[in-house]
Amino acid sequence: MSNPYPLGLRLEGRRVVVVGGGAVATRRVPALLDAGADVLLVAPELTPALRAQADAGRLRWVPRRFAPDDLDGAWLVQVAVDDPLAAESVSVAAAQRRVFCVRADDRTAATAWTPAVTRHGPVTVAVLGGGDPRRAMTVRDAIRDLLGARKGTLLTPAVEEGSLPNAQPGGRVALVGAGPGDPELITVKGWRLLTEADVVVADRLVPGLLLDELRADVELVDASKIPYGPSRAQEEINRILVDRALAGAFVVRLKGGDPYVFGRGGEELLACAAAGVPVTVVPGVTSSIAAPAAAGIPVTHRSVAHEFTVVSGHLAPDAPASLVRWEALAGLRGTLVILMGLKNLAAITATLIAHGRSPQTPTAVVQEATTGAQRSLRSTLGAVAADAVAANLRPPAVVVVGDVVGTLDV
Ligand code: SAH
Numbered sequence: 001m002s003n004p005y006p007l008g009l010r011l012e013g014r015r016v017v018v019v020g021g022g023a024v025a026t027r028r029v030p031a032l033l034d035a036g037a038d039v040l041l042v043a044p045e046l047t048p049a050l051r052a053q054a055d056a057g058r059l060r061w062v063p064r065r066f067a068p069d070d071l072d073g074a075w076l077v078q079v080a081v082d083d084p085l086a087a088e089s090v091s092v093a094a095a096q097r098r099v100f101c102v103r104a105d106d107r108t109a110a111t112a113w114t115p116a117v118t119r120h121g122p123v124t125v126a127v128l129g130g131g132d133p134r135r136a137m138t139v140r141d142a143i144r145d146l147l148g149a150r151k152g153t154l155l156t157p158a159v160e161e162g163s164l165p166n167a168q169p170g171g172r173v174a175l176v177g178a179g180p181g182d183p184e185l186i187t188v189k190g191w192r193l194l195t196e197a198d199v200v201v202a203d204r205l206v207p208g209l210l211l212d213e214l215r216a217d218v219e220l221v222d223a224s225k226i227p228y229g230p231s232r233a234q235e236e237i238n239r240i241l242v243d244r245a246l247a248g249a250f251v252v253r254l255k256g257g258d259p260y261v262f263g264r265g266g267e268e269l270l271a272c273a274a275a276g277v278p279v280t281v282v283p284g285v286t287s288s289i290a291a292p293a294a295a296g297i298p299v300t301h302r303s304v305a306h307e308f309t310v311v312s313g314h315l316a317p318d319a320p321a322s323l324v325r326w327e328a329l330a331g332l333r334g335t336l337v338i339l340m341g342l343k344n345l346a347a348i349t350a351t352l353i354a355h356g357r358s359p360q361t362p363t364a365v366v367q368e369a370t371t372g373a374q375r376s377l378r379s380t381l382g383a384v385a386a387d388a389v390a391a392n393l394r395p396p397a398v399v400v401v402g403d404v405v406g407t408l409d410v
Contacts, residue, residue, distance in 0.1 A: 001131075004113055004128055006115075006126065006128065008124065008126075009035070009075075009076065010035075011032065011035040011036055011037035011075070011076070012035065012036035012037070013036060013037075013038055014037060014038060014075045014076075015037070015038045015040060015073050015074045015075060016032050016037040016038065016039050016040070016074065016075060016076045016077070016078065017039075017040045017041075017042060017070055017071055017074045017076075017077040017078070018032070018039060018040070018041045018042070018043075018077075018078045018080060019042050019043065019066045019070075019077065019078070019079050019080060019081055019086075019087075019090050020042075020043050020079065020080030020081040020104075021041060021043030021044070021045055021046035021047060021050055021061075021080075022043075022047060022080065022081075022082075023047065024080035024104045025041065025043065025047075025050060025078075025080040026047045026049050026050055028078055028080060028104075028114070029041070029050060029053060029059065031117070032078075033053070033058055033059065037076075038060075039058075039059035039060070040059070040060050040062065040070065040074070041054065041059050041060065041061045041062065042062045042064070042065070042066050042067075042070050043061070043062075043063070043065075043081075044063060044064055044065060045063075046061065065086070066081075066086065066089065066090055066093075068089070068092075068093035068096075070093075071090075071093050071094055071097050071099055072097070074097070074099050075099065075100075076099060076100050076101075076102070076112070077090060077094050077099055077100070077101050077102070078101075078102045078104070078114075079091070079101060079102065079103045079104060079105065079110075080104045081104075081105065082105060084105060084106065087103055087105050087106065087109070088109070091103065091109055091110075091111075094111070095111070100112040102114050107131055107133075108131075113128055113131075115127050115128045115136060115140075116128075116129070116133065116136040116137045116139070116140035117140065118140050118141075118143060118144035118147065120144075120147040120148065120192065121192055121196075123147070125140065125143050125144075125147070127139045127140045127143070148188075148191075148192075170245070170246070170248055171198075171244065171245035171246060171247060171248045171249045171250060171251065171277065172245055172250055172251070172277060172278040172279065172280070173241050173245050173251045173252075173253060173268075173272050173277055173278070173279045173280075174193045174197075174250075174251070174252050174253065174279070174280040174281075174282060175253045175255065175259040175265050175268060175269060175279060175280070175281045175282065176190040176193055176194065176252050176253065176254050176255065176259070176282040176284070177190060177255060177256075177257060177258040177259050177263075177282060177283050177284015177285065177286070178190065178202075178203075178205075178206045178207060178210060178254050178255060178256055178257070178284055179207070179256075179257065179284050179285040179290070179370075180256070180257055180285055180286070180287040180290040180291060180294075180369055180370045181205075181207055181256075181287075181368060181369060181370040181371040181374075182207065182370040182371065183207040183209040183210045185285045185290065185370060186207075186210060186284070186285075187282060187283070187284065187285075189282050190254075190282045190284065193252055193280070193282065194210065194214070194252055194254065195215075196250060196252075197214075197218055197250055197251065197252035198218065198219065198244075198249040198250045198251070199218065199219045199220075199221065199244045199249045199250070199251045199252070200214060200218055200219070200220050200221070200251075200252045200254055201221040201223050201237060201240060201241060201251065201252070201253045201254065202220065202221070202222060202223060202254045203223050203224060203254065203255050203256050203263075204223070204224035204256075205255075205256030205257070205396060206254050206255065206256055207371075210254070211254075219244075219249075221240055223237050234264060234267060237253075237268065238267065238268055238271035238272075241253055241268060241271065241272060241277070242271060242272060242275040242277055245272065245275075245277040246275065246277065253265075253268060255284070256284075256287070256396075257284050257285065257286040257287045257288070257290075258283050258284040258285070258286040259281060259282075259283070259284060260281070260283075261286045261287075261288060261310065261339075262312050262339055262340065265281065269281065286310075287339065287369060287396070287398055288310040288337045288339055288398065289308075289337075290369060290370060291366040291369035291370070291397075291398035291400075292335075292337065292364070292366060292398065292400045292404075294366060294369040294370045294374060295364060295366040295369065295374075295376040295400075296408050296409065297364060297366075297400055297404055297405050297406075297407075297408070298404055298407065298408060299335050299337065299400075299404060300334075300335065300404065301404050301407050301408075304403050304404055304407055305333070305334045305335045305402055305403060305404045306334060307332065307333075307334030307335065308334055308335035308336075308337060308402075309329060309332060309334065309335070309336050309337065310337045310339065311324055311329065311336065311337070311338055311339070311341075312324070312338075312339055312340050312341075313338040313339065313340050313341025313342075313343075313344050313345070313348050313399070314339075314340040314341075314343075314344070315344070316344045316347045316348075317344070317347055317348060317351040318347070326348065326351045326352060326355065327351070327355040329352065330351070330352045330353075330354075330355030330356050330357045331355065331356055331357075334402060335400065335401070335402035335404050336352075336400070336401040336402060337398060337399070337400055337401075338398070338399040338400075338401070339398055340395070341397075341398075341399045342365075342388060342393065342394070342395055342397050342399070343395075345384065345385040345388055345399065346385040346386075348385075348399075349363075349381050349382070349384060349385050350385075352381060352401070353381060353382060357381060357401070358381065359380060359381050359382030359383075360380050360381070360382065361380060361381040361401055361402065361403070362378070362379075362380060362381075362401075362402065362403060362404075362405035362406045363378075363379050363380055363381045363384040363399065363400065363401045363402075363405060364376060364377060364378050364379070364384075364399070364400045364405045365377045365379070365384065365387075365388050365391075365393050365397050365398070365399050365400075366397060366398050366400070367393050367394060367395075367396070367397040368396060368397070369398065375391075375393065377391050377393060378405065378406065381401055384399070
């Protein structure tokens with residue numbers, strides 16, 4: 001058998017017929033849709049996942065067995081049925097119409113093979129194993145590990161998005177959520193952009209291990225070391241982001257948790273926009289949900305809490321600048337998650353109780369969640385402020401108020 005000739009098919013708007021609606025089709029269809037193909041699915045029955053795609057209008061479903069005319073106008077057909085006779089009839093119809101035919105049931109009968117694939121930003125690696133799909137997957141996994149390895153040095157400039165010939169000239173900024181503390185809780189996209197950065201501007205709460213692994217030539221700016229008051233420091237950070245980007249650098253602004261949850265991400269976006277610097281925002285796993293979870297507390301639970309409210313406690317309830325209506329929050333039944341609330345915890349809990357929330361409401365504090373230093377405490381709304389002081393809990397910590405605290409304790 002001759003070697004196959006590899007191609008990257010550009011399927012946008014082009015008809016691809018998938019014959020079969022079972023497990024194989026379920027695995028094949030998403031990549032076709034991702035490539036923008038006009039998918040026609042021919043099968044008497046569908047798996048629930050495929051049915052959902054059809055119901056959402058992402059593909060067209062013809063609910064019957066295959067007929068040769070189904071291939072009229074198609075550029076490609078994928079056969080995902082077990083029955084060899086049915087599969088062969090698709091092959092015959094495909095050959096008559098000069099349509100390439102992928103066969104899940106019999107690779108030797110196929111006129112095209114689907115490779116094992118790994119994607120890394122703009123780069124797609126496709127591996128054919130000479131007829132052995134497992135060999136292809138083994139090689140693919142090795143390449144994926146190499147490209148995704150937590151070592152930016154492995155990415156040669158040719159693989160980096162910013163250096164592709166058609167990439168936008170000039171610099172740009174990505175606001176990336178680093179997650180709550182565990183370095184593995186950054187998103188795949190956030191991690192990739194970090195490995196591609198020329199400059200990284202990092203917050204105090206960003207997992208140190210992520211920074212440990214940056215390439216040696218990356219300029220690292222520690223935003224917590226900027227020696228001004230909070231508002232001057234923010235102006236200075238905005239200035240660094242804009243200046244570096246205008247000088248042509250790819251700047252990653254790495255922020256704890258999610259960039260838009262009490263992270264001043266919006267201000268940084270506006271500063272960049274005002275200077276004409278393109279910005280990408282990569283959401284992160286926020287501590288407001290992850291810290292409770294790390295202490296075994298779900299922020300919602302069936303028949304316990306149908307809502308959760310995230311609030312900043314950095315201002316005392318009676319502070320003139322406070323935007324929080326604590327008396328209204330006291331009337332809610334659901335889960336209340338308070339960030340930056342340790343300093344004002346006595347005043348906050350007293351206000352909630354004064355306006356009607358029961359002092360017996362289960363309450364927890366989780367400090368440095370998802371890190372090796374995580375500590376947590378279970379108490380009640382009435383006692384938590386004193387208990388947190390007695391236990392010497394320190395920021396960063398999240399306070400969780402509500403019946404969800406303890407729900408999963410067994
Ligand atoms: N953007 C961040 C929040 C920034 S405000 C996010 O989405 O998570 C900083 C506050 O977040 C801290 O005072 C603390 O209340 C909370 N916080 C951040 N990381 C935390 C962690 N690992 N454990 C507990 N609380 C954390």
